[in-house]
């Protein structure tokens with residue numbers, strides 16, 4: 001599949017490596033932002049997040065919207 005941001009910039013065929021978890025568009029390696037998130041577990045009282053972060057991919061536009069500064 002083709003990266004949406006590359007398609008907008010008419011950069012031709014690029015291979016998408018992921019799907020933005022916010023807007024659902026496919027993104028290539030250059031346009032994707034892979035972030036780490038803590039997973040909240042349903043474990044009753046006490047510790048409620050895992051020790052190991054999960055992975056989440058968003059596109060550059062959504063990443064910018066989530067991190068305005």
Ligand SMILES: [Zn+2]
Nearest residue numbers: 003006028031
């Ligand atoms: Zn791209």
Ligand SMILES: [Zn+2]
Nearest residue numbers: 020023059062
């Ligand atoms: Zn997005």
